[in-house]
Amino acid sequence: SVRRLEAMFAARAGVSYAVACNSATSGLVMAAGALDLGEGDEVLVPCMSFHATATALVPWGCVPVFVEVKPDTFCIDAADAAKKITPRTRAIMVVHLGGSPADMDAILALAHWHGLQVIEDCAQSLGARFHGRETGSLGHCGVYSLTETKSITCGEGGVLVTDDMRIARKARLIRNHGEGVVDESWSYDDLVNVVGMNYRLTDLQAALAIAQLEQLDDRNHVREANAEHLAARLSRWPWFVRQSVEPDATPAWFLFKTRYVPAPGMPSRDELVAMLAAEGIPSVAGYTRLLYENPLFARRGPRYGAGTCPRSEAINREFLWFPFLNPPNGRADMDDAADAIEKIFRGTGAL
Numbered sequence: 001s002v003r004r005l006e007a008m009f010a011a012r013a014g015v016s017y018a019v020a021c022n023s024a025t026s027g028l029v030m031a032a033g034a035l036d037l038g039e040g041d042e043v044l045v046p047c048m049s050f051h052a053t054a055t056a057l058v059p060w061g062c063v064p065v066f067v068e069v070k071p072d073t074f075c076i077d078a079a080d081a082a083k084k085i086t087p088r089t090r091a092i093m094v095v096h097l098g099g100s101p102a103d104m105d106a107i108l109a110l111a112h113w114h115g116l117q118v119i120e121d122c123a124q125s126l127g128a129r130f131h132g133r134e135t136g137s138l139g140h141c142g143v144y145s146l147t148e149t150k151s152i153t154c155g156e157g158g159v160l161v162t163d164d165m166r167i168a169r170k171a172r173l174i175r176n177h178g179e180g181v182v183d184e185s186w187s188y189d190d191l192v193n194v195v196g197m198n199y200r201l202t203d204l205q206a207a208l209a210i211a212q213l214e215q216l217d218d219r220n221h222v223r224e225a226n227a228e229h230l231a232a233r234l235s236r237w238p239w240f241v242r243q244s245v246e247p248d249a250t251p252a253w254f255l256f257k258t259r260y261v262p263a264p265g266m267p268s269r270d271e272l273v274a275m276l277a278a279e280g281i282p283s284v285a286g287y288t289r290l291l292y293e294n295p296l297f298a299r300r301g302p303r304y305g306a307g308t309c310p311r312s313e314a315i316n317r318e319f320l321w322f323p324f325l326n327p328p329n330g331r332a333d334m335d336d337a338a339d340a341i342e343k344i345f346r347g348t349g350a351l
Contacts, residue, residue: 001206006159008213009144013137013161017168020206021175024123024145024158026199028056031119031141031160032091033195034170037062041090044116046076047290047309048316049095053121054291057093059195065089066292068309072244074098074257078106080309085110091117096125096135098321099223099254103246104130104138111139119143123158126151127220127252136161141171146205151219151254151326152212154205175199220252222327227253229331230322233338237345239263240320255284256322259315266350269320272341279340286319 006018021027037043039061045054047066054064068080074097081092092111094102111118118139122128125135126144136142141164146157160171173179178196212219234240241259245251260269267275273285290312291297292304306313322337345351 001203001210002201005201005206005210005213008210009159009161012213013134013142015137015161015163017162017165019160019162019168019171019175020201021158021160021199022201022205023147023156023199024121024143025052025056026175026197027143027145027158027160028052028093028119028121029059029197030171030174030199031143031167032057032060032062033174034160034162034167035091035117035119035140036170037090037117040088042086042088043090044076044081044084044092045291046093046095046097047292047312048074048287049097049121049291050123051291051294053093053095054294055296058296062090063088064093064291064297066290066297066304066308069097069312069315070103071311071315073100073102073246074243074315075100075102076107078103078110081107082110085114085116089114089116091119092139093119093121094139095121095123096128098243098257099125099128099252100243100245101125101128101130101135101249101251108138123147123150124254125252127216129250130246131248132250137163140164141167146209149323151223151252152209152216154201154208154212157201157205157209170194219327222330223253223325224251226325226329226331226334227256230256230325230334230337233334234258234341237341239266241318253325256325258320258322259318260320261318263350267344267348269318272320272344275344276337276340279343281337281340282323283337284319284321284323286316286321290316 009018045064068077070077120139120142122136123145128135141162144159243257292308298305
């Protein structure tokens with residue numbers, strides 16, 4: 001089942017190789033090791049993501065350098081990334097946040113100009129496309145998530161995809177104790193960084209994922225319909241600024257992410273979240289902290305900590321997410337959320 005799942009992911013992404021693993025976090029660790037990133041190598045990372053995007057670099061001794069996100073798509077800003085490249089920069093980590101693809105044209109041009117490798121964190125973008133190509137297939141390698149909250153799930157799981165045979169072989173080594181795929185053609189340099197872990201996915205998990213992968217497009221169509229209906233309902237109020245999509249990109253919505261910019265006298269973002277909860281509507285007030293504010297990084301000195309990416313910090317203070325786009329939720333559930341917001345606004349005199 002694992003090999004079948006890998007073949008299906010490779011075919012869908014249009015690449016030659018896929019390596020299944022027990023989580024997307026493991027997949028990101030595998031990706032960094034397979035790209036030979038090591039001690040002191042700097043990796044450009046968007047400041048806004050789940051913490052594993054950055055902590056997956058730590059086992060190899062890499063130094064994350066945090067980059068602002070764009071105010072419209074909330075994905076890594078290539079212009080800010082360009083300003084932070086140094087002679088030690090070796091790679092760029094791209095996150096297609098919320099299922100909206102990053103500007104891969106700008107990222108790949110920057111990477112090509114500076115000789116950098118590109119890892120795509122596709123934990124939230126399974127099925128999204130850029131110029132008709134699946135996210136995950138545009139950089140040197142991409143990593144998908146199969147954990148319980150994602151578009152398809154087998155409880156825990158992940159898949160790394162790549163068109164590079166060497167990256168795939170090294171990822172398999174890291175996944176399996178450094179054993180099982182080495183042959184005499186591998187040189188000493190080929191084996192650098194091969195500290196083998198146990199990141200294997202089981203056949204039982206793979207079987208669960210296979211059945212859902214076959215349904216992915218249908219599932220994503222439901223998510224898209226829900227997102228568009230909710231967006232249409234919220235568009236009547238100017239205080240919501242929905243996450244946008246790059247030209248020639250096709251999103252695969254994981255969460256509905258919006259900025260909430262209230263007028264004076266209206267409920268604050270945090271007050272609105274609490275009021276929605278009282279109405280039975282789940283919502284999320286952005287990230288508790290941005291990646292560089294985690295103590296693991298913040299204690300390392302002045303290049304980290306609050307104020308590192310002020311534009312993204314301001315966006316995060318406005319973030320309001322709705323996590324219920326997934327089937328079997330439908331149009332009526334989106335209406336419940338919009339109706340609750342309207343009730344709150346009328347009750348507080350905003351309307």
